Amino acid sequence: MKPSPTLKKIAAQLNVSISTVSRALKDHPDISIETKRKINELAALIEYDPNPYAVNLRTHNNKEFAIVVPSLSNFFYHSFISSIEEEARKHGYSVFIYRSSNDPQIELEILKSCRLKRVSGVFISVTTETKDIAPFLKLDEYGIPVIFFDKVPACELCNKICVADEHAALLAASAILKKGVQNVLGIFGDPNMSITQVRYHTFHKVLNEGNQKIQLQSVNASSADEAEQIVLTALADFKGRYLAIFCMSDEILAGVMKAVQRKGLKFPQDIGIISISDGMIPKLFYPEITYAETSGFKLGKLALNRMMRCIAGSSFAQTIIDESHLVEGGSI
Amino acid sequence: MKPSPTLKKIAAQLNVSISTVSRALKDHPDISIETKRKINELAALIEYDPNPYAVNLRTHNNKEFAIVVPSLSNFFYHSFISSIEEEARKHGYSVFIYRSSNDPQIELEILKSCRLKRVSGVFISVTTETKDIAPFLKLDEYGIPVIFFDKVPACELCNKICVADEHAALLAASAILKKGVQNVLGIFGDPNMSITQVRYHTFHKVLNEGNQKIQLQSVNASSADEAEQIVLTALADFKGRYLAIFCMSDEILAGVMKAVQRKGLKFPQDIGIISISDGMIPKLFYPEITYAETSGFKLGKLALNRMMRCIAGSSFAQTIIDESHLVEGGSI
DNA sequence: ATTATTACCGCAAACGTTTGCGGTAATAAT
DNA sequence: ATTATTACCGCAAACGTTTGCGGTAATAAT
Structure with a gap:
């Protein structure tokens, strides 16, 4: 030593x-x-x-960003984080990643650590159980900007970077309308999550506003297995009629595909499938699944840009929402 | 502020x-x-x-581990990191993650930062281009234990934690033998990677030692698309004969499945598929793909255990290799 | 030949802790 | 009534930096 x-x-x-x-x-x-x-x-x-400890003790500033995520196994996070890192490096900042394991208690510890270390800024996707935003405001009090992304709390005066939930749902619904499908099954995630609510609301609104007669049925699934079961029973209900299934997320898409394969259905002939995704899962199938993309790359750049402004002194809270675009895969 | x-x-x-x-x-x-x-x-x-900076300046020790990975989008890393974190927390350590983007230059910066911050220990999966192990030895000089995992350098006196390449390949090969398949196509990744060499060597050895006459053909694919093409031509070659395909990795499996779906083949009737995987991709299909599992979970525990011993003063270098097990999915 | 300027450098305090050591007041032992 | 012990607390140095300020020697201006 x-x-x-x-x-x-x-x-x-x-x-x-x-x-x-x-x-x-x-x-x-x-x-x-x-x-x-x-x-x-x-x-x-x-x-x-x-010695960074001595320097920091003296000067009270470091050039580090923290990114806090509930889990690592998520392609959206991956692209978002890559994007932030790449851009941060250009500004002379380094970034490290904390993982909350979707546990609010651990999240709290991480936030405290960020505060004590006086990191230059925090990007965070909160836990599904995070209710209390006081700890985040506290970071702000100590002059540490916080930028929420993806899973954001309900808080007016926060900086948020959101995927294009609304736009993606709109694109998916429009695509269904254009195909002239009569029977639509929408499968959504946890109804308590704001992301679910937005996607649900937009999807329904667009489909209902179209002047076509559409039989729309929507259900919530909390897991891939549940989504699979839903599809299996729906297939019996809609027997003989062409059905289009909308999957709100990759997890649901996985369950739906399980059922479709189990029944030996071919798409787009026997059934139509459309999803919102970051693009990994849809490309595993043939034909590839048509999806509205929610990529983190451009969003990451926007987030970092916002962060640099905050560091420069802007206390203005802003919600940035990405745009989505439809990736045609041939599944509908 | x-x-x-x-x-x-x-x-x-x-x-x-x-x-x-x-x-x-x-x-x-x-x-x-x-x-x-x-x-x-x-x-x-x-x-x-x-104030952690003041404390560290005075006491020279923190309770933090750093995990360095080339990329985040990897299920093996995900389970490995989760496992390490969970266990580290019990010992009062927190962990943060650095991402090298598979860039040796960035990796070097990260290592330096770990050294200057005097982290308690580093777990690292190195870049594919990392040749020089001097920076790692330097960490050791400063009393910071380094434990390599997954992508490990060729270095005798290092602590390494490896997935069960050999065992997994053995399990897959044995499963093929047991099924009594005559024609086998093995698809492997980059032939320069040690992981490829080990899997290739073991797979071939086991199949050749079995006293069955097997027609074995092996090729290397550097991408999913390439794997897909390989399968398409192989299907023509092996026309009419039952073929089993071994996929060395998830990436290759993805390509293979693309070809299989494109041709409308059913498994296990028309074709047999077996893979080495962490388990995510195989479960997306129906029937699920049979695979030899390389999970990071148990390995993470072992790695942390080794780390704690190093911190306690053990300078003994050890290579720990996990065991694999076969997960039957019905694809062969 | 005195004064003002410039170039170059060091003193010392401060950031916020930890810890060896010593010191006083109160109590217990002679 | 003197001495030894105990309980409790503070001084001061140290960790490794940064930075305001002042100070000397050399040069430039009067």
């Missing part, structure tokens, strides 16, 4: 003061080029790097 | 010294219960939390 190089050691070796070394390494104009040269040389030789 | 509570403020308010406050909060026996009570009360009231 060898000791780390410090300013003090450089100073002693070169018979100068610690302040001089510190200033030389920061290229301060007060220091002569000759001493700067000597100091930089020695520093490079012994591989000096400033 | 309100100021943080500090020991000094508590001390001033209560007319005691900073040392007394510090000791009281740590339940030091030198402090009377009465003063302890007062101090703890005030600390709770103003929500005092020690």
Whole structure:
């Protein structure tokens, strides 16, 4: 366990003061080029790097962003995080990721840690059980901007970056209308989640506003297995009539596909399928599933942009919503 | 931007010294219960939390692990990381995740940051281009244990945690033998990766040692699309004969399934499929794909256990290899 | 030859902790 | 009534930086 190089050691070796070394390494104009040269040389030789704890204790600022997510296994997060990281690096920030395991207690600990470490900013997708936004406001009090994404709390004066729930649902519904399908089964997730409500509402509104007669049935499924069962019974109900199934999420799509394969149905001939997705699952099937895309990439750039403004002093709260687009796969 | 509570403020308010406050909060026996009570009360009231930078500067130890991965979109990582986190929490450690984007340069920066922050330990899956292990040895010099997992460098005296490449390939090959299939197509990934070599070697060895006459053909595919093409041409070659396809990875499985669906083949009747996987992709199909599992969960526990021993002073390098098991899905 | 400017550097305090050591008042032992 | 013990607390240094301020020697201006 060898000791780390410090300013003090450089100073002693070169018979100068610690302040001089510190200033030389920061290229301060007060220091002569000759001493700067000597100091930089020695520093490079012994591989000096400033102790971040000492620096932070003194200066109270670090260049780090924290991203907090409930889980890692999510393609949307993946693209969002990649995007943020790439952009943050350009601004000289590094980012690390915390995982809350969808546990509000752990989330709280993570937030506290972010606060104590005085990170420059926090991007967070909250737990499904997160109700209390006080801890987030507290971060703000300490001058740490918080930007919510994907799973956002119901809070007016927060910065939020949302996937295009509404637009995606609209695109999917429009696609169904264009196909002239008569019977539609919509499968949605947890009815308590705002994402579900928005998608449900928009989907229904668009389908009902179209001047076609559509028999629309909607149900909620809390798991892939449940979605599978729903489809199996629906297939019996709609026997003989062409049915289009709308899947609100990848998880539901997975269950639906299980049922479709189990029954040996071909799409788009026997049945129509359309989904909202980040694009991974839909591409596993043939024909590929048609979906309204919710990619995190552009959103990440927007989020970081918003963050930089917050750091620059903007206290203006804003909700940014991405646009979606339809990816035709041939499943409807 | 309100100021943080500090020991000094508590001390001033209560007319005691900073040392007394510090000791009281740590339940030091030198402090009377009465003063302890007062101090703890005030600390709770103003929500005092020690400044981690000051603490670390003084004590040189934090209770944090870093996990470094090339990418987040990987189910094996997901289970491995979950497992590590869960276990680490029990030991009072928190963990954060760094993402190298498979870029050796970024990886280097992350390692440096880990070193400067004197994290308690690093779990890392290296970049595919990482050749130089010097930076890792340097961490060791500073007393920071490094445990490699999944993508590990060729280095004898390192702690490594590996998925059960050999065992998984063996299980898959044995399953094929048991089914008595005559024609086998093995599709493997990048032939330069050690993981590919091990799986290839074992798979071939087991199939050839079985005293059955098997026509085995193996190819490498660097993408899902390539795997799909391979299957399409193979189906023409093996026309009329029952074929079993072994997929070394999820990516290859995805390509294979594309071809199988495109041709409208049913498994296990028309074709047999078996894979090595963490279990997500295989469960999307019906029947589910039979696969040899490479789960990170148990491995994570083992890795953390090894880490705790390293921290306790063990300098003994060890390679831990997980066992795999076959998950029957009905695809062969 | 005195004064003002410039170039260069160091002192010392501060950030917020932890901890060895010593010190006083109260109690217990001679 | 003196000495030894105990209970409780504070001083001060240290961790490794940064930075305002002042200070000296050399140069430029009077």
